[in-house]
Amino acid sequence: MSNNEALRQELVELDKKYFIHPTSSLQDQQEKGPSIIFDKAEGVHVYDLNGKKYIEGMASLWNVNIGYGRKELAEVAKEQMEKCAYVSSFTGFSNEPAIRLAAKVAEMTPGDLNGVFFTSGGSESNDSAYKLVRHYWKVKGKPEKTKIIARRRAYHGVASGSTSATGIESFHEFTTSLAPGFVHIDPDDPEDFRRAIQEEGADTIAAFLTEPIQGAGGVNFPKEGYLQEIRKICDEHDILFIADEVINGFGRTGKMFACEHFGIVPDVLLLAKGISSGYIQLGAVVVREHIHQDLIKYSKGVLMHGFTYSGHPTACAVGLKNIEILESENMVENSRVMGELLGSKLKELQNETDIVGEVRYLGLIGAIEIVKNQETGERFEEKLSGKVVAEARERGLILRNVTYWEKDTIVYSPPLCMTEQDVNDFVSILKESILDIQKSL
The missing domain is CATH 3.40.640.10 (Type I PLP-dependent aspartate aminotransferase-like (Major domain))
Known part of the structure; x- marks a missing residue:
């Protein structure tokens, strides 16, 4: 067993025994342990204990505006x-x-x-x-x-x-x-x-x-x-x-x-x-x-x-x-420019997939609706946004889903220091994740 794996297992057990997580399933925590144990972060990326790299598409809780590692x-x-x-x-x-x-x-x-x-x-x-x-x-x-x-x-x-x-x-x-x-x-x-x-x-x-x-x-x-x-x-x-x-x-x-x-x-x-x-x-x-x-x-x-x-x-x-x-560093203007680029690329997913409905955004905050019928906006009986978010996480992109009321929605708010390459990586992972879930329907 590697030192990192030994450390991870130790932390998982300590987490389950002592740490009551906010806005989390206590049952899932006890059964599976923490979903990710973060170790370091830089720019728009966070890394887990094993060194796996993720785009933090939520800027954690909508808040790491200037990015990590400053x-x-x-x-x-x-x-x-x-x-x-x-x-x-x-x-x-x-x-x-x-x-x-x-x-x-x-x-x-x-x-x-x-x-x-x-x-x-x-x-x-x-x-x-x-x-x-x-x-x-x-x-x-x-x-x-x-x-x-x-x-x-x-x-x-x-x-x-x-x-x-x-x-x-x-x-x-x-x-x-x-x-x-x-x-x-x-x-x-x-x-x-x-x-x-x-x-x-x-x-x-x-x-x-x-x-x-x-x-x-x-x-x-x-x-x-x-x-x-x-x-x-x-x-x-x-x-x-x-x-x-x-x-x-x-x-x-x-x-x-x-x-x-x-x-x-x-x-x-x-x-x-x-x-x-x-x-x-x-x-x-x-x-x-x-x-x-x-x-x-x-x-x-x-x-x-x-x-x-x-x-x-x-x-x-x-x-x-x-x-x-x-x-x-003109990050507010970068939010506007990169937000427009990201939003426009996400709108293209409406033509490249069958289950992306409305895409709405302003700057670097936005949402994508998952729908059964793109023309009528009809929803799936089983909400799928959580599955897309889970798949994206496996591929290295952290997002969040909202299923209150009739919603089946993926939301995003990455750090404002995003580059064009970050935008391309974000959209590529999300597209692959949506298509993967779409194939399973």
Whole structure:
């Protein structure tokens, strides 16, 4: 037995005995062990303990935007850790990396989004936003404005509030109780938002919450004019507009933020994932100038919300370097160009295979529908996207499938540093995998 195999077997047994995996089948883990034990990563590729190479077609969890193995981020983390690894931001304490990152985020976000509250990730950003907007209305003399209107098929995280805001039923079924004050509406029809306002009462609604492009729900794009109409309705009824760009932000869509595609400036912007490309835990809530100023003016005493790691100096130093790389290496533009190339090649699969239906994409986020009939969109009785994803993994391409509701969907979001050769390899493996499954039908 090789040293690598002995190590792998040791780790498999330890994993099965001690490691409870998030969003995984506990039964599969016990029967089969971890599906892959990753060992190293570089660029768009990850490697397992045996040295097998994979294209990380999901950038792990939609988040390794600048790609793997960037030593600059390790170096800046080391420097900051040696200088001042961590200090609290409570009671007015501060640190230079947090100050400079807040200023940078304010500079780069759309419109007058200027007030920045740091978190450790997307779920924290979501839950913080719900509390902050409710607090905002309370100090403005409208404490009854507490409800959050969210869209079905949306994903907003797994903390108590963000699970309740998520519009995917399986996340609700996991727990025995959801937080009150969340209402879900049709994801495509702005008139359903108007109906909800009429039924609930505008004076009870704190905010509308949306991903500009839904991610984990299947990479769903808004109908033309939808977000613009929702923005208009929010303004008419004194409702705040929260844009969750945890997945969308920092170049994923071919612009720095997805809201820019739609000409929307939200009142509150939620960030995480791409802000540090997954090299360290970091997220943020960004509010418009008037909200920030009203909080300053009307809040009395201490802002009773904060996390131990809000404004963590090492995390903020890594975030600053990550953004510097995104900008200096033109990765947002590369996302646009390589995204268009990848998307156009995936559309060709509609002619080269029998089971590829709609292909939708923007920048380096996209989805492929698996269908029985390409003309009508009829689905197979047995969903096949999981089989395609499994086959692609065997061939060295990591993807993800979504089978909520009627969907039979493959989704992708590779690192933004993709090259033309990476695109060709990605499409070649996926095509072979689809054709292999197609032959078995």
